[in-house]
Amino acid sequence: MNTRQIIIIALLIIALVIPGSSLLGEKEYPKFLEEPWDHSPITVYIDEQNTPPHYSPSYQPTVIRALQYWEKGGNGKLxxxxxxxxxxxxxxxxxxMWVENMEEVTGAEEGVAGFCRPMIANGRxxxxxxxLEVGDYKGYSWQQYGDDNMEQLVTHELGHALGLGHSNDIRDIMYPTYEQRENLNPLLVQTTYPLIVISILIAIGISGYLGVGWLRYHKRRKRLENELLKEMK
Ligand SMILES: [Zn+2]
Structure with missing residues (x-):
């Protein structure tokens, strides 16, 4: 490959990637939806009627603080x-709502302390x-979550309810410390969709230009699809 060919390919990649990443809004910050609610204020019901045995009345104020966190700008990603x-x-x-233990009550995988399940219609x-669970087993002994722990958990789940996905930054509240269930929402696939389209376009561009042909592109597409399916599992 000569220098001119390398430059053309580099320009091709830049041309494809730049408009693509602006589609994602914040670069590399995954979102379910940019603006999920079509009205304001967003109403919140805190269920203090159907509470599990180890529910603490001090959890309600943790929710209030978490709501205030997001109202004041949160992690800056909204x-x-x-x-x-x-x-x-x-x-x-x-x-x-709260449950005693997530694994026992909802059949969630181990390590899941909470989740947010949005219902979507017409893209909103x-x-x-x-x-949210109120505690978890540490070894054989069950331990109740303290208020600080609960506040972080609620804040994280509210972030999902406001449209945010998971951050890769361990210092970000949306880093999945408390629940690793990435497969909860099929919308995650929608979030990665523009990236996949870009990868396929680049694959077509490069293979077309170098004359590698359809077979290699097909293989690459298959690999991308496999990766996508893995994410969905
Ligand atoms: Zn999460």
Whole structure:
């Protein structure tokens, strides 16, 4: 390959990648949806009626603090300013409830302390359930979560309810410390979709230019699809 060919390929990659990454909004910050709620304020119901045996009344204020965190700008990754309003009925936008132990109650994998399950219609959230456990087993002994722990957990799950995905930055509240269940939401695939399209376009561009042909592109596409399927599992 001569210098001219290398430059042409480099330009091709730049031309494809730059518009692609602007599609993602914040570079490399994964989001389920940029602006999931079509109205404001977002109503929140904190279920203190159906609580598990080890529920602590001090958890309710942790939710309030987590809501205030996001109202004040949160981790700086939202493109809008959320405003919350507490509701008295369970048909609120966001429903928050606690269970005694996630693995036992919901059949979640080990290490899952909470999750957010949004319901989507026409590209917007219409409702989101947040389920949190109040403690976990450490070895054989069960330990209740303290308020600080709960506040971080609620804040993280609320981030999902506001449209954010997981951060790779360990200092970010959206780093998946408390729940590793990446496969919870099929929207994750939508988030990675533009990246996959870009990779395929680059593969076509390069293989076309070098005359490698369809077979290699096909193989590459197959590999991309396999990776995508792995993510979905
Ligand atoms: Zn998470």
């Amino acid at each position: 493109s809008y300013n959320p405003v919350f309003e507490l509701a008295n009925t369970s048909d609120a936008d966001i429903y928050i 959230y219409v409702h989101a359930d947040i389920v």
